[in-house]
Amino acid sequence: MSEALKEDLEKIPELQHRNFRNDEFWKKIPAWSNVSREEFGNHLWQLKHSIKKIEQVAKALGPLCTPELMSDLEAGQRRTPMNIRITPYIFSLIDWTNPWDDPIRKQFLPLGSQFLDDHPYYQADSLGEDTDSPVAMLTHRYPDKVLFLPTTICPVYCSYCTRSRIIGGSTESVDKETYGANQKKWDQAFEYILHNPLIEDVVISGGDSYMLTPKQLKYIGESLLKIPHIRRIRYATKGIAIFPQKITSDDDWFNALCEVHEFGKSFGKQVVIHTHFSSPKEITKWSQDAMDRLFSAGIIVRNQAVLQDGVNNSVETMVKLTRSLGFLNVQPYYVYMHDMVPGCEHFRTTLREGIEIEKAVRGTTAGFNTPTFVCDLPGGGGKRHVASYEYYDEENGISVWKAPYVKPGEVFTYFDPIHKLSPEAQKRWENEHTREAMIKEAIKKVTG
Ligand code: SF4
Known part of the structure; x- marks a missing residue:
């Protein structure tokens, strides 16, 4: 294709989802203005220059970091349940001329000014993963599937992490029992x-599979695939979205993944990746190169996004994200309603927003490339389609749900963020007795 035709195509609005940036965007960051494309594309360079402290933000940004931004970042650190860790790649994609509104900054670098009080019914383990854990590092909720958490470290730390209770080390506001690789404990889970x-399917999450060494990746994959009744394993990693250079330049890790994939294929078992793009701003030519390498190796990648206020809660953004992912050969699988975990009230949206955005996204591309919007029910009811509630009191932001197969006979509740309700409803939530009565009333509509 000629350059002129390429430029013409890039201007067509309907084709914007294919327009992946390939400029040297990191050179706008003063600390990396002289870093070559080759260096920036090296996974070891990315790891070495990852930002793990607020002071490093100021150092990297130089004059781009105003005193106002710095003091807001410091206030964020006092409040957030998550540590900072961010790769130069994703850090450079932030629009530092307006960090306050940037969807990537919002996800990884919390500001004190953004926080709201936690919802009265938030829970550190909102999904009841610890309750449904028969042995360490394993959650067994659905009959045929388990969630295996072999590590609690990640290449980036997301401010909205649903496992903020264990992931990424203690912070000023939370003490955590984090853990690294521990083969003995893994063996107990395999046992x-x-x-x-009944178990056929294992999600290997964490933490993030990117942080497993090639040897560990293979040990886990092959141990699971050797179990006769296991049919599918999925490595969960946010890596492709925030650190694609590992796929393109860490040959040992990539080859280990391919070997597990081939091992699975040799006896008819699936080995796939689940990743986590939330905003189309995270997608660049680097992501495309990483996906091309995975696709050539025959590895299927699916995406799980979280619906977040100011990040992706608009039809335009969600359609672009969905279509860009489809174009990259990433299957947009789920969009989650935000879990009711601490330090995240500012990210949450109403259930109604989830339902309406899903309606608008459906039909914009092929059905198999259209994400299902789900609510992972607080208390361990599992994932339910956003429109499959039993009752929804929109005025007071209370939805009531059942999970007939997962927890027969139980009812579950999910609550909209209070600040998004009418002033009258917000007032009703202020009083403990009134809110309990509203919830009882909503549950009664379902249980009779
Ligand atoms: S990569 Fe996943 S597990 Fe790690 S902090 Fe982000 S959301 Fe949490």
């Missing part, structure tokens, strides 16, 4: 899976 023949 449990071996003795539960």
